[in-house]
Amino acid sequence: NSARDGAISTIVLRGSTDNLMDDIERAVDDGVNTFKVLTRDKRLVPGGGATEIELAKQITSYGETCPGLEQYAIKKFAEAFEAIPRALAENSGVKANEVISKLYAVHQEGNKNVGLDIEAEVPAVKDMLEAGVLDTYLGKYWAIKLATNAAVTVLRVDQIIMAKPAGGPKPPSGKKDWDEDQND
Known part of the structure; x- marks a missing residue:
C-alpha cells in the first residue's frame, strides 16, 4: 500500500x-x-552457528589469559556458545562433534563467517555470508544477554527454600509394585 x-x-x-x-x-x-x-538496527551477523563459534573461540582465548580459577568459568561460558551450532547439527542429522571440530578449525584459520552447512549430507561447513544465511544483530544480542542473565540469576541463588509437604490423601499402602493386577 x-x-x-x-x-x-x-x-x-x-x-x-x-x-x-x-x-x-x-x-x-x-x-x-x-x-x-x-x-x-540494520546490522546483520553470519548465521549457521558462525557467530557463536567465533564468540566461543575469542572468549576461550581471553579465558586462557586469566589467572586462577576464573579461567575455568570463562572457558565454560565460552563452551556454552557451542549449544547453537550443536543443536543445528543434531537437527540436520549430522554428527555434532564433527561439525564443531570443523568449525573451530576453520575459525582458527581466520574464516569468521563460516557456519554449518545444513544442506550437506555429511558434516560440512560453508561461508554464511556467501550463502546468504544471516541473523539480525539485535536478535543475537538480546538472546545472548538474556541467556547470560538467566544463568547468572541461577548461580546467585544461595539457598533453596523447600516447600512444606501439602496435605491431602495418603497414597494407598500395600502392594509396592503398581504393575501388578489389583484384582488378584
Whole structure:
C-alpha cells in the first residue's frame, strides 16, 4: 500500500490443513518481526552457528589469559556458545562433534563467517555470508544477554527454600509394585 492508504496491510492466507496454516502464519510472523528488528538496527551477523563459534573461540582465548580459577568459568561460558551450532547439527542429522571440530578449525584459520552447512549430507561447513544465511544483530544480542542473565540469576541463588509437604490423601499402602493386577 502507498503511504496515503495507511500503514496497515492485510495478508490473506489459504491452505489445505490447519498444520500448514500454522506453519505459514508462523513464517509470516517471523518475516514481519525480522522487518521490525531491521528497522531499528540494520546490522546483520553470519548465521549457521558462525557467530557463536567465533564468540566461543575469542572468549576461550581471553579465558586462557586469566589467572586462577576464573579461567575455568570463562572457558565454560565460552563452551556454552557451542549449544547453537550443536543443536543445528543434531537437527540436520549430522554428527555434532564433527561439525564443531570443523568449525573451530576453520575459525582458527581466520574464516569468521563460516557456519554449518545444513544442506550437506555429511558434516560440512560453508561461508554464511556467501550463502546468504544471516541473523539480525539485535536478535543475537538480546538472546545472548538474556541467556547470560538467566544463568547468572541461577548461580546467585544461595539457598533453596523447600516447600512444606501439602496435605491431602495418603497414597494407598500395600502392594509396592503398581504393575501388578489389583484384582488378584
